[in-house]
Amino acid sequence: MQATRRGLLAATAVTAAAPRARAQGRPKIRIGVLNDQSGTYRDTTGLTSIACVQQAVQDFGDRGFEVEVLRADHQNRPDTGATIARQWIDRDGVDVIADVPTSSVALAVGEVCRQKDRIHLNASATAVALTGEQCSPNTIVWSFDTYMMAASTGGAVVKAGGDSWFFVTADYAFGHSLEQQTTLKVTAAGGTVKGSARYPFPDTTDFSAFITRAMSSGAKVLGLANAGLDTVNSVKQAKEFGLDRRMRIAPLLMFLTDVHALGLDTAQGLVLTESFYWDLNDRTRAFARKIVARTPNNWPNQAHASAYSSVLHYLKTVADMGPEEAKRSGAATVARMKAMPTEDDAFGRGRIREDGRGIFPAYLFQVKTPAESKGEWDLYKLLSTLPAEEAARPLAETGCRMVRS
Structure with missing residues (x-):
């Protein structure tokens, strides 16, 4: 191209x-x-x-x-x-x-x-x-990076009982990496991956077919290995299909701006990770x-x-x-x-x-309810902090040629 x-x-x-x-x-x-x-x-x-x-x-x-x-x-x-x-x-x-x-x-x-x-x-x-x-x-x-999101958000969801996953994944390097890193965390904790659906990026806005596959997979967790407007649309459509009544939605890379776009009525209760929040x-x-x-x-x-x-x-x-x-x-x-x-x-x-x-450090947040929020951008409550050294992939696992053996 x-x-x-x-x-x-x-x-x-x-x-x-x-x-x-x-x-x-x-x-x-x-x-x-x-x-x-x-x-x-x-x-x-x-x-x-x-x-x-x-x-x-x-x-x-x-x-x-x-x-x-x-x-x-x-x-x-x-x-x-x-x-x-x-x-x-x-x-x-x-x-x-x-x-x-x-x-x-x-x-x-x-x-x-x-x-x-x-x-x-x-x-x-x-x-x-x-x-x-x-x-x-x-x-x-x-x-x-994707390791941090998998370790923080993925790890927290698994600990909370989310031990079987289905991924909806943006079909390029980022999505693949996020799905892979989260899969490693899920399986290391004894969980399973029931399947995944990869969609063309950046040309997809309708996620209904992927959500239907997730709902029929038998998984407990829908892992969204995407970001930006794709995450916003995925969450909206999953809620419209009633997926949240059968599965937990785990947005693996979600930003403050995405939560604001969704609104608290839709986003409340979601758990996500950011390395920065304006009200820390x-x-x-x-x-x-x-x-x-x-x-x-x-x-x-x-x-x-x-x-x-x-x-x-x-x-x-x-x-x-x-x-x-x-x-x-x-x-x-x-x-x-x-x-x-x-x-x-x-x-x-x-x-x-x-x-x-x-x-x-990485910060695990839960999205506030409308009643808890005190303003338009007052969207998160802090659940836990992942120390800086644990938020990055261990050097020995990176495969970077610049790392001393």
Whole structure:
């Protein structure tokens, strides 16, 4: 499939970032935010992730070099994403490509960045291959992946008696990874998988046939190995079919924005995992206030927060190294990022592991009832916390060639 004209035109859009009063001749860092601005992940990433990157630049301030932010819509197509990435690097001198939802696109963009020694800061793709068998010295995956979702949400559902599953799975790298990682957790606990149905991505909106198969499978749990609008539509249609009266619905990658789209009448009681929630503490609330001022109709979720934090940590690293040195080699800059502890309002303190995985806690939430909610975006109550070291796949299991034996 050829890169579309709309995707390539979107790649030329530029957003002002750093303060404009600049002396000529100062070094310039260019960051390209590449995500879905028109499809199933437009709310979970999209314009709010761009706003978060802009906020990171603003919070970083003026430290002797300019920062320019470009943006583009990859339309969830690997070829489009890879073409934009090459164009940005070769023509526009982009140093970092940030966000990049859709694991198939992220893997393609990560390879371009490796070949051209630029940086891939992934905030929203989740396939464990990004820090596993296809890990790269040029890629960082900030705060969540399919292992984390399987360990937290999947593990909690199994412990609660959900020992037989049927999966509805997006048929690409992310969906496969999420189904696989959750299956490992289910079977390790003595459970079984009754079956799965994979659907074409991104061209499916009717999930009724897959829901019917799940209801006839005899499984106790419907595992949704999808995300964004696909998860929203799956949950809505499952409830319309009355599946929730016979099976438990387990959305394995669900975001605050998805719950808001569903509404509490439909989403109440669902259990899910995020690495960030705006109402966790004073620091997360302070961060959220800044982002909501930019995008009042779409509050930040874990993907948005990851876009902010990863770019802020990168800019701190550039300041530490010096912009000229940081621009010479993406791999060398990523190595310095791994050597420096992370610290920001969205995630607090953390670190980046040698395979490129950010190490942060995971939070298991239950969606509030309408009576429990005190506001439009007051949607979660915290059930438990998975410690940072347990939220990431053990290094020995990653298959990453950068991991020391």
